[in-house]
Amino acid sequence: MTRVHNFCAGPCTLPLSVLEEVQAELVDFRGSGMSLIEMSHRSTEYSAVHMDTLALFREVFGVPDAFSILLLQGGATLQFAMVPMNLLGPGEQAAYVRSGTWGNGAQDDAAHHGEVYTAWDGRDLRYARMPADAELALRDGTRYLHVTSNETIEGIRFSEFPGVDVPLVADMSSDYLSRPIPWNRFDLVYGGVQKNLGPAGLGVVVVRDAVLERTNRDLGSYLRFDQHAAKDSLMNTPPMFAIYTMGKVLAWIRDLGGAGAMADRGARRSGAVYEAIDTSDGFYRGPAEVAHRSHMNVVFRLPDEKLDARFAEQAAGEGLVNLKGHRSVGGIRASIYNAMPDDGVEALVNFMSSFAEANA
Ligand code: PMP
Numbered sequence: 001m002t003r004v005h006n007f008c009a010g011p012c013t014l015p016l017s018v019l020e021e022v023q024a025e026l027v028d029f030r031g032s033g034m035s036l037i038e039m040s041h042r043s044t045e046y047s048a049v050h051m052d053t054l055a056l057f058r059e060v061f062g063v064p065d066a067f068s069i070l071l072l073q074g075g076a077t078l079q080f081a082m083v084p085m086n087l088l089g090p091g092e093q094a095a096y097v098r099s100g101t102w103g104n105g106a107q108d109d110a111a112h113h114g115e116v117y118t119a120w121d122g123r124d125l126r127y128a129r130m131p132a133d134a135e136l137a138l139r140d141g142t143r144y145l146h147v148t149s150n151e152t153i154e155g156i157r158f159s160e161f162p163g164v165d166v167p168l169v170a171d172m173s174s175d176y177l178s179r180p181i182p183w184n185r186f187d188l189v190y191g192g193v194q195k196n197l198g199p200a201g202l203g204v205v206v207v208r209d210a211v212l213e214r215t216n217r218d219l220g221s222y223l224r225f226d227q228h229a230a231k232d233s234l235m236n237t238p239p240m241f242a243i244y245t246m247g248k249v250l251a252w253i254r255d256l257g258g259a260g261a262m263a264d265r266g267a268r269r270s271g272a273v274y275e276a277i278d279t280s281d282g283f284y285r286g287p288a289e290v291a292h293r294s295h296m297n298v299v300f301r302l303p304d305e306k307l308d309a310r311f312a313e314q315a316a317g318e319g320l321v322n323l324k325g326h327r328s329v330g331g332i333r334a335s336i337y338n339a340m341p342d343d344g345v346e347a348l349v350n351f352m353s354s355f356a357e358a359n360a
Helices: 016-025 044-061 075-087 101-110 225-230 240-256 258-278 305-317 342-359
Strands: 067-072 093-098 115-121 144-148 168-171 186-192 203-208 297-300 332-335
Touching: 016 240, 044 067, 044 240, 044 258, 067 075, 067 225, 075 101, 075 168, 075 186, 075 203, 093 101, 101 115, 101 144, 101 168, 203 225, 240 258, 258 297, 258 342, 305 332, 305 342
Parallel strands: 093 115, 093 144, 144 168, 168 186
Antiparallel strands: 067 203, 186 203, 297 332
8 A cells, every 4th residue: 555645735644554444444443334424313322433533533622611523414515604794783783804715705695694794814915824813904893703713725824813803603624633723712613623623514613502592593504503502512413424423533632642733743743844944945835924824724825826836746756645736726735634643744844955955
């Protein structure tokens, strides 16, 4: 078996040990005579997996008791709509940070479901950084401020979350559980799990219980946060395979030391690639301002587009795949999520150095 180093922006690499465990359990799940994906979501076996996964998510991410954890389908995109549907009452407004592709998308979708306004727009800066607190234009009585903790395509992140009087809502899809967060500032965080935590098909919403008490009830049942919370995310058939696999990834993260250890890991590994960029005499150039550089998605360009293409192609030949940047921004993007092995990062840094030498 040859496994490549997969730098895809998501879905992406999962820990090999997790894949092997899933493989070993697939056909006969723990002596039940059937696989987990063939059994009832009300079965004893699945119920244990489900509740264990919820408990592990809480433990590993340090989620306080004052929050509920919801396991939902529809990815982060459904939350672009579901968050304002649930949180915005009549006459209430929400503020959005337009920090790039995903922050902009969140606001544009939310506008269908309530009154939203722009607290800050990074467009004129070409999304090279996130805003400072003092730059946020917040109106009195704003219900929440929506931020995208890490912009997957532009390669920037909030190294510190805003410290403002308005409760925060964050899309954490591309740096979910890659660092501890100040829960006291948040009303809600959400994200798809297919980058840092598991396979596609599952979104996790972490919402403050006090918020659930006043969410909108005038919605179809699947759209209601309070209903999912009341039923431990078993209101309908959940994405069982994704939840089960995420449970294994969470155990893997716990064994490595949890969210704090992931933060160190992210800083160290993205740091190695940024160093390769910064010491290349301008051969590689990253668009993000240094203090705002993503620890998950390292974005850079070479002197011209032909070299970008050659870089991605030659890297793939050496087993470093999916390095082409997003079609909207071009260049190169190396996504280094929690499960990327150190070997992968080392191989990329070595490749960058030899490629620069041969082509500078
Ligand atoms: N937000 C961010 C930050 C993302 O990176 C993505 C996916 N790349 C999304 C939202 C959309 O996620 P999903 O495909 O789970 O709806």
